[in-house]
Amino acid sequence: MTETDRQARFRREPARRVFAAELRESRLQFKDGNDEKSPSFVLLPTGDRSNRIFLVGKMTQKDKKGDQNVFFTIRVEDTTGTFFVNAGSYQDEAMRQIRQIEPGGYVAVVGKPTVRTTPDGSVFVSVRAESVTPVDEETFRIWTLDTAEQTLGRLDRFGETEDSVKAREFYTTDTRKYRQIVYDALVRIQP
């Protein structure tokens, strides 16, 4: 019995699949544990916690911001809305990748969702990118199927899991609205 075997291995947080229309509605961010290094989660309105998300969409805008601390913001659109994705010096790999990609094509983004309250009091959800890579349209269509399936899965379990009970309390989620979002997303990728 070695020490390495005895230690619980680090478990990577999975990347949740979420449509832009749902992520936009996310407001509640919480930490699981009191440690400084405890993972932070955004509670999705359909009732699952997400520390990390995976999204695919068309990159419509790229902006370089900041003077001394340069960072990039990009907009990525799926069929339901816009994701706001950024990468700064702490995400140097994603930043390097973004530098090389011009808007207009599809990109796949792995990143961490964060909820911020702006000085004027409005709440804004963005994604801090870990990786941004150019992909083809087929990957976007597969992602839409994948995200539709996982969103429907969350809706089917809604009210039965601890996180979804919390989501119902916090967001008073209308599950029919999210079914409609899924349906519309699927219709828009019809060949």
Add this chain to the structure above:
Amino acid sequence: MDSVPDVVERISLKIEEKGVSVSREKVAGKLNLLISDFGIPLEEAERVVTNELIREYNLSPSSGGGGQVQQREIKEVQPGEWVTIEGKVVSVTEPPSPSIAQTGIIADSSGAIPFVIWAKANAPLLEERSWYRLEAAVVDEYRGVPNVKIHSGTTIVPLDDDRALFPSVVPISDLKPGVGSIRAKFIEEWEPRHERMRQTGILGDESGTIKFVLWNNGEREKLTLNSVYTIYYSSIEEFNGRLSLNLNTGMYIPEEGVDLEVARGTHEASGVIAHLGPGSGLIKRCPVESCNKALSRYNECPIHDIQKEFRWDLRITGVIDNGEEATNVLIQRDVAEALSKMTLEDAISVAENNPLGYDDVLDRMKHAVTGRYVQCRGNDMGGTILVRDCSRAAFDATRHTALLNRAAASPEGDRK
């Protein structure tokens, strides 16, 4: 979880078995005092109250009086019970700590169980291959595995007769934490990750595979790759939800001139390649025979120091993420080449003719692979899937239609 009334009933029956009647209120009173006033866990409180009553009525905790603990089959004993068993000591192992005098495995025809003799029990040590009757031992649980504790109140009776004992060999897929016997082929050898490990790898039979470890303590022989073994009474341990077979307990016998069909490659990971680890890309391998470890950037092998010669290789150590779970994968050269559309020769040329060298190879690989949907199959090696083949996923129109129907169907409507 037991409730308090259950425990009251159990303690009372245990005392009554010894021929003394005891009032339920008295037992409940003692138990509640410990639980509510002292905050002692129920399990612990049960032991304390039982012992207290035994002392109070001057009963023998073991086989004395009319209250003999009934002899049981090893297969049936449960954690928390006081038992009497008869069995053969099939292996003894060095105790892991000075507070333990001896550990080993005792078996009867129904099954086998690890035993522990505490140093302070002052009990005689058991001899391998001998039969014993253990009276009033306690069944406990350690890391999910039941074991028999021999304490100061346990009576050890050596038995003279050497009865026949046939271990029941089970398919690997039926193994559970505890003790198990299997017939299996040694199909894969891995580099030991720890200096105390002599050998580690994968054993397989028709039903599945299991990791095994042979530790450095003791004079045990290494297994020979691709040979078939019958392995008796090995302890089966569980780490992070995965079973591992410890070869230092029990015994193993090679079978000459036979082969065994092994079920492998049953593991599949599909989803998105969400991450490529730093071990991905172009690497150098140690040229020393049967070493093959990845060298550092300064050509150092963790075992064989600096190597002037080396062998190039291309691989991906990454994560496949399906939205629910992130699975570590190790993708070997041919599959990595196909996925990243870069051959080993391309990679070597990039590395040699480019100021950024290795980093450039890794960047190109990430560019080509990250964020893509794939389906990979391979062998599970302790939490990481060693990928044998991998294909890019395609858009599935049938799945699209099915999801449209599922999204359109209102679950509220279906229930009417």
